[in-house]
Amino acid sequence: MDNKTKSTVSEFFAANPQKADKEFFGRTSYADRRGFLKNAGLATMITMVGGAIPFHRNMPSGLIPAAFADEAVLVGKDGLTLLNDRPVNAETPPALLDDPITPTNRHFIRNNGIPPSEVNPETWELTIDGLVENPLTLSIADLKKQFEVVTRALTIECGGNGRAFFDPPAKGNQWTYGAVACSEWTGVRLKDVLEKAGVQKSVVYTAHYGADAHLSGKQGKLPISRGLPIDKAMTDNILIAFEMNGEPLHPHNGAPLRLVVPGWPGSCSQKWLKRIQLRDVVHDGPKMTGTAYRVPNRPVAPGTKVDKKDFVIIERMPVKSLITYPANNAVSGLETEVRGHAWSGDRTVKKLEISIDFGATWQTAELDSPVNDGAWQNWLAKVKFPQSGYFEVWARATDSEGVMQPFAINWNPKGYLNNTMHRVGLNVS
Numbered sequence: 001m002d003n004k005t006k007s008t009v010s011e012f013f014a015a016n017p018q019k020a021d022k023e024f025f026g027r028t029s030y031a032d033r034r035g036f037l038k039n040a041g042l043a044t045m046i047t048m049v050g051g052a053i054p055f056h057r058n059m060p061s062g063l064i065p066a067a068f069a070d071e072a073v074l075v076g077k078d079g080l081t082l083l084n085d086r087p088v089n090a091e092t093p094p095a096l097l098d099d100p101i102t103p104t105n106r107h108f109i110r111n112n113g114i115p116p117s118e119v120n121p122e123t124w125e126l127t128i129d130g131l132v133e134n135p136l137t138l139s140i141a142d143l144k145k146q147f148e149v150v151t152r153a154l155t156i157e158c159g160g161n162g163r164a165f166f167d168p169p170a171k172g173n174q175w176t177y178g179a180v181a182c183s184e185w186t187g188v189r190l191k192d193v194l195e196k197a198g199v200q201k202s203v204v205y206t207a208h209y210g211a212d213a214h215l216s217g218k219q220g221k222l223p224i225s226r227g228l229p230i231d232k233a234m235t236d237n238i239l240i241a242f243e244m245n246g247e248p249l250h251p252h253n254g255a256p257l258r259l260v261v262p263g264w265p266g267s268c269s270q271k272w273l274k275r276i277q278l279r280d281v282v283h284d285g286p287k288m289t290g291t292a293y294r295v296p297n298r299p300v301a302p303g304t305k306v307d308k309k310d311f312v313i314i315e316r317m318p319v320k321s322l323i324t325y326p327a328n329n330a331v332s333g334l335e336t337e338v339r340g341h342a343w344s345g346d347r348t349v350k351k352l353e354i355s356i357d358f359g360a361t362w363q364t365a366e367l368d369s370p371v372n373d374g375a376w377q378n379w380l381a382k383v384k385f386p387q388s389g390y391f392e393v394w395a396r397a398t399d400s401e402g403v404m405q406p407f408a409i410n411w412n413p414k415g416y417l418n419n420t421m422h423r424v425g426l427n428v429s
């Protein structure tokens, strides 16, 4: 299923309505779907179409309202591009990421398996075990009661964001720009919870387990289980989150509980979080080993075959920026505002520059400080074009260590960490 071309939701529903129902609405059978439509689902559908649906009882299973037939519609999401339907993977066009804080309906979705279909926040439990003094089993109410609840804007970017531009291509979801977001997360600090459990001296790594199912349907087989070096896990801005933008998490973004690890590959931020185990060896769960979320230990020429033993685990994400206004291919006047975001994992961005002459000259944009550690930074520039015609706006960020975004891709076999400059084409008149 990986690496397939984009499909529209209507094609997806036409090909296999039952499956589409399950993927989109979390229900399998026709009967369930009808139940779904009569209750919460109907309300959602009504919101989506903007009015009551008098004949809703007659709607066949798998029917996506014609009003949306050609758009990628995921309930509670708006305007995302569907890259894969099994598992659901969807990215956000840059122009829809313009808000300083990403609304939930614009937060991308990266699933490795099938999300749990029945989640009950009241009975959900998180276990902390392995090499701890006191293993803990905590409900969400316990988390809220026993630990300080904090709200922070935190950036999550998928390690494979930008993979679509690799040449030779790399297998996997063909993310362009939009596997990144900065929502406001509410939860408790991972560090506080681990401290309460009592981290034993021998611990070197965490292991995270979620409740999603493997695509094969095999019981007990996990789609993904990643972890963090214990020093990273004990830093301040990693959250065990139960709210996103002031509301319960979206089902595809990990409801009812997830980790949020800003600045490191999104895969560290386990969704549908059930268990954190502390280990005295580097975690070896699915997608921790082999070449998953790893890059060669040295720069390699495009197309190079690299021995597995020469791959290292990706830690912080590199410096990067996005232009969120204007949209690519927009029509612009001779003067326009240009804006976007910039980030660099575990660092801050100190400078953002834009060019309208293919990189010959650069102008410095106004760059905000992050609202808190782990949040992306918003930037803004006023641009004057000398005449009408086709122009490109390029943006490049430089981080607190003086590292700047490159023009060319730092190619690697699995298509990770593409932080090349973002460009948008404009028709100026």
Ligand SMILES: Nc1nc2c(c(=O)[nH]1)N[C@H]1C(S)=C(S)[C@@H](COP(=O)(O)O)O[C@H]1N2
Pocket (backbone or CB within 6 Å): 107, 108, 109, 110, 111, 112, 113, 156, 157, 158, 159, 209, 210, 211, 212, 223, 224, 252, 253, 254, 265, 266, 267, 268, 269, 270, 271, 272
């Ligand atoms: N349980 C679980 N957690 C997961 C994943 C997953 O498939 N299952 N995908 C990971 C990856 S690869 C990324 S990039 C982020 C994406 O978070 P989002 O879907 O909320 O945008 O979730 C991570 N957490």
Ligand SMILES: [Mo]
Pocket (backbone or CB within 6 Å): 110, 157, 158, 159, 160, 265, 266, 267
């Ligand atoms: Mo990811």
